[in-house]
Structure formats: C-alpha cells, structure tokens
Amino acid sequence: MKTPTKISKQATNNLTKNLEKIIKQIGGGKLKIALVNATKLEKSFPKSSSLFNIIGAIYFKQGRKKTAINYYSKALTIEPNAFESLYNLGVALNASHKYREGLNYLQKALVVNPNSFHTHHTIGSCYKNLKDSENALVSYTRALSIKPNQVSVLNDLGILYSQLGENKKSQECFKKVLAIQPTLAMAHRHLSLVTDYQKEKTHLYELESLIKKQMNPIDEIQIRYAYFRAASLEGNINEAFRNLKIAKDLRKTHSKYDIQNELEVFEKVRNFHKKCEKTNRKTDLRKSHVKNIFIVGMPRSGTTLVEQILGSHSKAFSGGEVSFLGNELYPKFSQNKTGPNFHSYNTFLTLYEDYQKFIKQITIDAEYFVDKMPTNFLWIGFINKTFSNSKIVNVRRDPMAVVWSNYKHYFSSKELNFTNNFDDIIEFYKKYESLMNFWKLNIDQEIYEIDYEQLTVNPDYEICELLKFCGLEWEESCLSFYKKDGLVQTASRDQVKKPIYQGSSSEWKKYSNHLELVEAKVKSSLAS
Template identity: 35%
Template sequence: MPKAPSKNQIETLLKQYQANNYVKAEEYALYLTKKFPNHDFAWKILSIVLKKVGKISESLTASEKLVEITPQDALAHYNLGNTYRELKKFSKAEESYKKAISFKPDLFQAYYNLGIVSKNNYKLEEAERYYRKAIHLKPNFAEAYNNLGTVLDNLNKLNEAEIYYKKAIALNPDFEEAYNNLGTNLEQQGKLNDAQTMYEKAILINPGLTNAHRQLSLIKKFDSYDQHFQQIQKIYLDKNILGEQRCHINFALAKIYEDLENFEKAFQHFTEGNKIKKKLLKYNIKNDIELFNQIKLYFKKNSQNTPKNFENKNALTPIFIIGMPRSGTTLVEQIISSHSMVTGLGELPFVLQFGYPVTTGLLESSEESLTKFRNDYLEKLEYLREKNLIVTDKTPQNFLYTGLIATCFPEAKILHVKRDPAAVCWANYKQWFKSKNLGYSYSLEDIVVYYKLYNELMEFWNKALKNKIYEVDYEALTINQEDEIKKLIKYLELSWEESCLSPEKNERSVSTASNIQIRNKIFKGSSQKWKKYKPFLDGVLDNLDTK
C-alpha cells in the first residue's frame, strides 16, 4: 500500500484549492489525510482551507498534526503560530514562532508576528526588538515600520515613531493605516495642523476609513455642515457599514453636531455609538462589581505580607496620578511635568500588567511576589524615564491598585484627582476609548454604577492607607489655579518653578483623550458642559449620590 498520494491526487487537490473550491478541497484533503496520515501535503492544504472557511479550531488540529509529521519544517511551525495567534493563544504562538526561527533564522515573518504577540502581551521592549529584527532581515517591510511606530508610540518615543511611520509611507505611499497612525502621533505631539493633513490623506486613500473620520472630527472645530460632514453622513446612511465602523461614524457625527450646538442630534449619535460599542465588547457591569469586591477582599487578606524594607537601587520616585478617566488627570500631569525635575510618562500599562494577578488573588501575595512587582515596574520606568529620577504615571484606572501601589512604593506620591461626578460620568459617556478595559463607559446606567463603585473603593483606600493619598479637587484647581498648584508642588516636595502655572506651554507629548484641550490655558466651567444634554438624560445624572 503506498505511503504517499500519487502525483495525480496531489494535483487534483491543488487544483481545487487554487480554484477557491474550498468545500471540495476540504473533503478531498480529509480523504487523503485518512488514507495517507503521515504525509504532509494534504495536512498542509487542509489546515489552510479550514482557516479560509473560518474553521480555526479544526485548522489548529491539522496544523498540529503537520508539525508532528514534519518537526523540522520552519513554515509548519510558523503557520501553527499564526493559528494560535488567531485563537488568542499568545504564549503558544510565541513558542511556535521561536521554533520556526530556530530552523530558519532569516524567517522575517516570524519575527514580525513575534512583535505582534509581544505587543498584545504588553511586552513592548520585546516587540520593538522583534520588529527591528524583521526590518533588518527585510529592509523594505513597510508593515514592520508601521508596527514599530505603534510600539514606540506606546513607549512615549513619539519623535522616533514619527520617523518610522514616514518610512512606512515612503515604502508604500498608499498605506492608509500608516497615515492614520502618523496623524495620531502628530496629534499627541500637539502638531494639530499636520495631524489633520495626515488624517485627510488617509481618508483620500480610503474614504471609508471610519477611525480616521472620527479622529479628524475631534481636532476640527465645525462651524458649518461642511464637505467632511457630508462625507461622514453618506457613510452613516450606508446600511452595509456595521460594527466598529458604525461606532466610529456615530462618535464623529456626535462631535460635529455638538460643535454646531445641535445637542439633540449629538445625543442621538452618542447613544447609538455607545450601544454598538458595549455590544461589541460584550460588557456586563457584574464583572466589574466582582472585581471591586475581589480587590478589597485580597487587600485585607494580604495586608500582612508587606515586606519591611524595599531596596531602591536607582532612587527612582514615581508619582501616581489616579482617578476616574476624564477627571483631570492629564491636566495634573501637565502641571507637574512642567517642572524641570519631573518627566511625565503618561498612561502606562505596567501596574495592570504586573499587579493584576497579585491584586485579584490569581497570584499569591508574598514578600517575593510584592518585591517582584516593584522591581518589574521600576525596570520599565528606568527604560522610559529619560534624565529625571522623578516620573509620573497618570493611568487613571490605577485607582484599582492603590493598595498595592502604596504597599510596594512607600516613597511614591499618590495623587487622586476628583471632579464633579456628573461631569465625569458624562465625559466618559461621550468618549470613544481605545482601551478595552473601560466597557462600563458605553452605558449611562453602567457609568453611574461604576462611579459609585470607584467612590466606595477610594473611601476604602483612604481609610486603610491613612494620609497616603493627596486629593486634588479639579474644580478648585481651575478656579484658584495659583494657590492649588503651589499647594500641590509643595506636597510633592519640589522647589517652586513658575512654569508649573502654564501647563499649556508644556511641549511634552500627550497620548490621552485630553491631548487637544490640554494645549489650551486652564479654564473654568468645563464641568458644567454636561448640562447642555440635561433635557435628554431623563435625570440619570441628577443628584448623583456617591455616599
């Protein structure tokens, strides 16, 4: 009995595949794998065909069998890695890509995909290294230049990221994603006119690039229903635009209608966009209620495990700026980082990355685990800090991990920014967030529940940590700017510098949703803007009781 399919059988399968006749190709490949279970060709075609028809799990079985038959085939390991990545099994994908590289060290695609996996796992320095290796092996790899730019953006290396986006565009002048990413990069640097040009170029290449429309609408001030509005409205009326695309378009239209003071229409589009986003995220407030309860439970349980002494090898001192998103944390960071001794690092993912397992009981809290959390975090800061030893981390959601932060960084300062509850809740509702961890923000009812959870947790931290948290009142800060800023700088034990009174002149990059308004002078009254929508809110934000 033959151990391999005949030339005619191989050609028959190949013809079905090349003709895109995937149903027959799948059937014939299954027949050949049963008849010749140890021959690689039919398994290879079967794994590809199953993936093309959306049977990813079945494709995984075929890919694993192919690797078993040809254990030294680099491409077999590479394709297995791709399947693992599509199934979001990132650790397995990483193993497969590394195995592929061990057999074929010049496999640039494997390095590129390792960059994708590393970024998904918040291993940004590793992702940077892999993308650079992919570019070294293939210097005209436009996608790698673009992805390297996104990693450098996340590492707050915006000037360098700009260079790589431009290289990607030079290699592929029709690279719409690179234009869009460059627009975001320039926006974060405060180069709003240049950012607008990049968004417009992205849209010119692909008029249906809804994310670019949304971002462009945010940096423009609309005084009429102009051509851009007409273009967005046309996309909105297209019934084939679904999911995330329709979400972007709704938020873009809401911004335009708000500029033109048609608040009823703006509210309608905010509502539609939010409903879509919540559905896409499959968010349920019960998961956050459980998370808040877990955090309190494990803090009480593990409070006895605090190491008595922490070594501070490099004298790095973090300032954590916490609070609800859209509460004014960006403004506070701009003020503090205007000081010559402070470097503002923006929103960093590292407390979540290293601290979540300890905070929620997934990892046992011990002297060893707490020390590791501290050291891992400080290692990341050392990589990013530039020249100053005092740095800010203004990730608002770090309020969840305040107990862990206070325990592991006794030398750190923790600033809690509080703002009018209704203003914060509305600001969350009208914002499209890049993070997938803010699912509560896409329903007004969920936002109110979440705000109360947050407020109760902050009361819990204040009681447990006693005088460790300095509260910054956003409204007081905007009304009595000089007095409040001087009190803040004194609390941080910094010498006084007049530059702290003019945060709008701070030229550092800002990657948060506040990156446009932060370029303007501090102004009063922003917390009252939500009241323009009161007629449409059915009282959901009235008398928001947080006690």
Template identity: 35%
Template sequence: MHQTIETLFKAATEAQARERYKDAFRLYRKLFEICADHPEANYHMGDLSVAVCKPEQSLVFYEAALRQRPETLLFWISYIGALSQLGMINKAKGMLIEAERLGLDDPSLFTLKKLLVETTRAMNNKSSILDETSLSNALTSADKMAKGGQIRQALKIYCDILERHPDNKRALANYQKLAPAELNRMSMIPREPPERIVKTIQTLLQEGQFHGLLKHAARLVHDYPASVALNTAEGSARRALLQHEQAISCFRKVLDVKPKSASTHFNIGVCHMEMQNPEAAEESFKTALHLDETLTETYRHWVMMRKIAPNDEILSSMKRLYKNEALSIDQRCSLCFALAKAHEDLKDHDRSFRYLSEGNALRKRSLNYDLSQDQELFEAIYDWDNKCEAASLQPVGKNPDFTPVFILGMPRSGTSLVEQILSCHSKVGAAGEFPYISNFSNAILQSKVCPSEADMNAFREKYIAGVKRIAGGDAFITDKFPLNFKYLNIIFTLFPTARIVNVNRDPKAICWSNFKQYFSGSGLGYTYDISDTVAYYTMYRKLMGYWYEKFGNRVYNLDYELLVSNQEDESRKLAHYVGLEWEDAMLAPQENKRIVQTASLHQVRQAVYKGSSNQWKAYERHLQDHFSSLAE
C-alpha cells in the first residue's frame, strides 16, 4: 500500500512539473482515494489549483495539508498567498498571526507580512491612480510595470482598479498571475532545516554515507528548496559519487541564494577540473578568489592545472597573500603547498622545499597527528588476524556476479594508472577509491572482536550494492583504495575469488610523492613529516611480507617502473592475472574518459611516461638523511 501511494505521488509531481495538469489532477485524486490526508499531495494539489487559475479551490487542499503538518512553513506561505490572491486579506493576516503563534520564524514570513500591509494600504488608500488617469491608461501602466519587473507597483495599480471595478477581467487576471509570482519569489528566500537536521546531513557527508545523505535530502527538498546547507551537502555528495553535472546543479542553487559565495564558486571549479574542463574551472577559481582571496585552497587546486611562469599574476598574488599574518593555519597551509608547486615549476627547488616543509608542518599540527597512532593500528592488525585465524573465520557467501579487483599499495605508488589501464577494458568498471572495506575493517579493529558470519554477509551485500551503483554491472569491478593493503584477510574472507594487485614503486619516489602531496582527508597524517613517511613505508613493507607468506601468489605484485618502461608486456601480464582477454585500448589509459578524483587526476590524462620516479632527486640534499634507511 505504501509503495502504491509513493508511486502515485511521484508520478503526480512529475506530471505537475512537466505541466501535464490533467494527468496530475487524475493521479492526485487517485492517491486521495487511498489516503485523503497525504500532506504533500494536498499541498501540491493546492499549488496545482493556483497554477490553473483556480485559487479558490486551492484553499481546501492547503488547509488539509496544514492539519497534518502545521509545522511546515511552506504550507503556510502558500495558503496565506492564496488567501491574499483571492482578496481575503483579513483572513490572510489572521493565518499569519497563527503561524507566528506556532513558533514559525522565517524571513519569508516577515516579507509576506509587508506585502499584506502594502496590499491593505493600497486597497484602503483614498488616493487612486484612477483619480489621475483613465482605466485604459492605468491598465497599460500596470502591464508595463509588470513586464519591467516592477511587480509590487503593478499589483498596487491592479488593486486600485479592482477597488472601483471589481469585475474588470484584465485587472483580475493579471493580479492573480502576478501575486503567485511574488509569493514564489518570497518562497525562495533561503530557509534552513533545523540545526539537528543540518548536523545529521553533515555527519553523513563526513562519514562518506553519500547515498544515505541523498535519501535524506530527497525528503527535505520540498520544504527547504533554497537551503544553502542542504544544497551544498548534496552537491558534495554527488561530486563524491562522480555525478558531477548534478553536483554543479546543486551548487548553482546555492548561488541563486548567495551569488557571492566564494566557496561555492570554488566547488563548481573543482567539479569542472575533475571533468577536464580547464577553462570553466579557471573561470570559477578566478571568481572565488575575487570574492575571497583568503580561500587559499583555490590557489592549491588552480596551480595543479597549469605551469607557473616567473611573471605569472597568480604567483604575485600568492606571494602578497603570504605576508598576511591574519591567515589561519589551514589557509596558510594550502597557500604553502600552492607556492611549493609554483616554485617547483620555476625549478627553484630550495624555495619550493621550504614552502613544502612549512605547509606540511602546519597540516600535521592541524590534524594533531602522531606516528604512534599508525604504529598501534598496525600492531592491532597482526593481533586481530591471529585472533581470527584461531577462531577459524571462514569465507562467506556465494561468489558475486562480478570479479572484484582490489588495486592497493602505498598512496602515490601508481594505483591510479593501473586502474585507468584496467578500466579501458570493455568488461571492467571502475569504482575508484571506495572506502567501504577500510571503514568496516577499522570498526572491527576497534571492537577487537571477530565479526559473525551474519555481520560479514550483511557488509558484503552492502559493499556489492555500493560498488555497483558507481561502477555499473560489468564483469570486473576495480576498487582502488590504496590503504586496503592493511585488510587482505578481510578481503579474502569476503571475496575468496578477488584479485589483489599490489603496486610497487621505488621507495624514495613513493615517500617523496607522499610528502609533497596535500591530501584532503584526515587519514594520511603520516605524509606531513618525511621521517614519519619513511617509517610508515617500512611498516607497509613488513605487513605486505606477512600477507605474502599467508596468501602467496593470490597477490599479484606489479612493478611501476617496469610498467612505464615496458607498458605492453606488463599490461598483458596484468590482464592475464585478472582474467581478462587482451584489448588494445589498455595501451592508451590517457584516453580513458572516466572521472578521476585522486591526487593523480592530472597525471592520468597524460600518456604513460618514464622518469617520474626520479623527481625526488631534485631535492636530494634535503632528503638524503631521511632516505638512508630505505632499500632500493
């Protein structure tokens, strides 16, 4: 029954949005036969009545909606607007007082009150435009004002006319047409959900529960269509789900309300950057900085898109801003990373390293990171694995209808390139950096208890549904979350037929690339200190040695240096391990059009090239003491 009601409601609102009013009326009435008190349906039926110029019929529907949901502000605004449109000013005022008595407090109510006062004044004003001109001229004047956007002035003239000529069809029709437009404009005054709801939405976003956030947002959008918090969160979630066009649409709704929101222009710029629209991205970044030059993450993203020249205006702006002592830790941190990249482009490596060191120190301080946090985590992994082995934790569930391919290793080891190569194949879908395994495994480690078979099966189904929503229904789906290297026991328990590709690279290149990269998340705190980075890499190598002893050739080791120097042979070996028939498209990963959001998003658009593992040598004199313990 519930499904039938919701199906009818969805069909009715879609028909209404497409202005198929007869279909909408029919569907709403069919819904009312099942549930006459459906608040949203009654509200939309009221709107539909107004849309077909029958505002007198809307009242019964708005009243029904308010009986069920008196706390919904939008219902009150529409009801009072319909009363005003019908000339029932005193009743409209009474309903406005009732709404305020219920504790509803919003700028749109204040604006509505002003409109009612002006309407009353216009209707009671002894002086009338008809005292000065003819009816024909008054109508012409009002029509011109309406076309020119002077809605309130036009409404006043129509009120003057209707006071003396209540049956004037032209004045009445235009008044009824304009009043809803003015009320609709007021309904778009930004209204935010209660603070507790906003916090729930933000928590879902922070925890990466993007689909849950979208479901929550869908229930709120009718009541808060112009909510800055809601549209910003939905846009961020859709960007994370690679739904960039929809994300931009959400962010533009924010700009409709706050056109000078620098952070929103920045968000749109990032979407364009990830969609490989550099001109559009640059335009948005310029706008963001024009509005707020202290939004320094804009510089950090912008410089990654281009090579900086000595006389570049962006470099001058960043140097000037660097002298601003009022910058926060996070603002200065992003600016330092941007300046480091700029001076690397200029081959001023000493200055680049100074900015990079300062930015990293600020980031580590902001995250309150200490290496002991990861040391304890790695020890917990060994302890937990021994405990579960003793408890004989067995593989669960049937094999899924696709082969999961986990591409893992240290961040910046070449995992993005490997995913690009594989996802060029016609039978491979890419889920990108999908954090489900990591989040689930970390929760297990914190509990220090082996999960039950039921828990494992439930998570497994959630994981399968999640990757399919992103990657589709391909025969092979890649999950390129590098830190999954910590959880191979969990992966093989969940998916015994999974393919594991561990990407190796020169350890000095990895450590340097980690240290020079700003990561937006908070889970890579070790990267902001070069000594911590070397120590973390050592723990990674030790753990992978442990997994090799346990799982043997079920784990495929791919050497990044061999891949870039002998691309076809290594790619063919990779395809064979995964279980793919060779396709020549795998030789052109730079042609892959899928959206990439990782730190490698610019590199993967280039043809495979050699030499990137030697970039650290330009900074060798700053690094040699730290790198002395790394094996080649």
C-alpha cells in the first residue's frame, strides 16, 4: 500500500493531538510509554518532521544519543530549516563530543531564530569544548543580552572566567546568580572557589547561616564544601574538616558507590592484556598525524602542572583531560561481569584513527598533542598496541598529599566517586600502583616517571629531562608556563597560574590531628 502524498486534515489533527499527549508524557518522565506511542505513529506519518524530532528527544533523554541523532537527521531531511530539529541535533552532537558538527547545526539554527538564547548558550558550550574561550565568551554574552538574568548562562560564564584565571569577573557572575537565587547551592560552591576569605568575609557569614538550615542532601553537600574552603582559608581547621567530612559522608551515601566494581575493572583490564599481549604493536607512522603524549597518574598527583609545562612548548598543544579513551573502553570492561566480549587488541585497530579525528576538532596546528587524563593509566595496553607514535608520562607525588588532595576536592565526575572516602581512595591508589607495575613489566614501551616533589625542587633539570624523553628541545617558555593564556579546566587551575612553588604536598599536615588513622594506613599500604 502506497503512502498517500497528502495527509488529510483529520489525520493531521489526530497527529497533533497525539504529539501533545506524548509531549505531556515526556514532561511527566514517562519516557518508555512516550516512546511506544511515538513509534506507533511512524508508519502512519513517515513524513512528519515533528514526530521524528520528538522521537529523537525521547531517545536523547534516555541517553541513547546515536539513535537520537539519527532521528533528528531524519527530521531535517523532511524540513531542512526546522529550528527545533537543527537545535536538538546540535545539542546531541555536542553531547556526543562531536563539537564541530554540533556547532555547524547550532549556527544554522541561529539563522532561523537569531534571538534564541538557548542556541547562543549552547554555542558557547561548543566553543568552550573546543578550547576557544574567546568565542565562548562572545556567545555567553549574547545569550545574556537576550535574557540578562538567566542563571544557567551566568553560572557557565562564571565557571569560564574562573578557568581563565579571571576570578573577579567570575565572582561577579556568581554574585549575580545568588542575587536571583540566594540559596542556589551550586553557585555558593563555585563562588567559594574564587573568593579570598582572608580579605572578604561576607560570603563566609552567608555560608555560616546556610549550614544551620534544613537542606536536601544535594544542596547540603555543596554548601558544606563551600564552607570547608571558607573556614580553611580563615584558619578554622577543625570546623573546616568537620564540614568536609559531613559533605563527603553524605556524598558517599547518596552516590551508592561501591569500590569493588571499580577494582574489578582493573582486574579485567589486566587479564585482557595477559590474553592479548602477543598482539603486534601497530607501527604505521603517518606524518600527517600529531604525536600523542599521554600524562597519567593518580588524580591530583600533578598531571595538570606537567601538561601546562609541555603545552607551553611551541610544538605542543595542551588538550586537557580528553575523555575519549575512557568513553570508548570503560563501558566494555564494566558492563560485562566476565570481562569484554572481544579477545584481541586487533578489535580496536581504528581506536587510533578515531582518537585523531576526535582531537582534530580542538587541536591548533601542532606537532604534539598532550592528553592529561590521569585515569588513562587503565588503557596503557591499548595505547601501547594502537598508538605507535605515543609517549607515556607517569606522574608520582607523595602518597599522603595525593590521598588528602583527592579527599578535599569536589569532583563533578561520577568516575571519581572513590574520592568520597579515605579507604576507597587508598584501595584505588593501591590498584593504580599495582597496574602501573604490571604495565612496566608487560609492554614494550618506556613509561617515563616524573616525581612532583622533585619537579618543584629542581624544575630546570626535571623539565629538561622530560622534554628530552618527549623528543622536544628546551624552550624557556616551559619554565614560564604560568604566563600562558588559556583554559585550565581542572581542580588545579589556581596552582598552575603561578610559578612552580614548593610546599603544596605538605598542606595536609594542617589537618594532621584528624588524619592520624589515614596516615597510618597510607604508610602501611603505599609508602613503599
């Protein structure tokens, strides 16, 4: 039976009513029912751009981004200039780390609706992901010119300014947010990161008032984090630690995190390599590709400092924490109880090419690309077998400094939920050490070790040796990395905007009265 070229008025009315019903179901969180009802309409309305757009939106909300992208694309084949489909496709591509493609569709959406603050806001997000802070600032500013009091844009603009080291401008954004929503916990936490409480007390008093009130756990976690930082800078160590511990315990409970699931992934990765270590290493050295430098280590071990040093070289580009390898590989090792359902590194021969395509979006023309995702230590076997022109640098730091620094920081990423508990941090650390020792014995590639404390004591020598290993010549700019403009999107952004200094590894000692048991566990488990 052929599909009629024209849909009757009654059929169109029925479609409209059905779509309205489905939109209500989506709004009510009934995604499965909404999807069933929407897909039933596909056969009757194969030329409905609105229907395909709504099906795409359901899949996107379910986290099925690839399918969502397919449906948004179908919608655009029917109505190429449909604003909602252009916008939704741009959002989905950006969320799928296809930033350039997403930006292309979002800019098309702006042509259709130049006054869409949502589109300007998301374009700002795309530019930020592409490390283009200048255009990100322009887009956020345009969004605010349309809706000056939009909290989500002010918040993102404040974060961007803080990552650029412009703390005063960042403060102004978060203060505007709190003038609109005085109890917004997230904004209080962000404001605490850019406030010098030895000079400014107003926000400290606000936090003291807030922690006395009844809050939901999510808000309480963020407020107590903010108060920890404020009280710590004020010198009230006992009160600071008490609030940090309450926040950490709440977050551990709320996350329902089980360290055993994490540790099982470590073992699956190790066992996979044992089975597949005879796979020949890829040796295709194409000159058109950049050389990859992977900086790994425990989170908070100094990987950002090493990245900023290397990224200050004229031949290198700082890529920050690139999530590509983890996004591609972690699900394959975590979702199957017995390990991945493949048995050879050859299954991933395209991993290198896909990674190069991914980083090409953000790489300014450079010979070297620096990826400082610390947890890439899990994937050293894959790096060794598929990245023939790679260098691997492992950063080490005093174990107690690493344990404390992980505990005291608020990490948004669920992948770092182990940092909410001292015992979990120590267990994770032990597995990291064990896996690094395994790689050294079982791959045919040198892993360069750099010691954070030695780097701060003797930077000239340590940087010179690091550059030699990476195949780079000495440049003075690597010593003055802190003068370089650009985004630093990690918890170390304040430290790396200053010259190299000593003493940060002893910061935990201020809290030593609260850390005696932790120190004993670290000494017995990690001191060697």
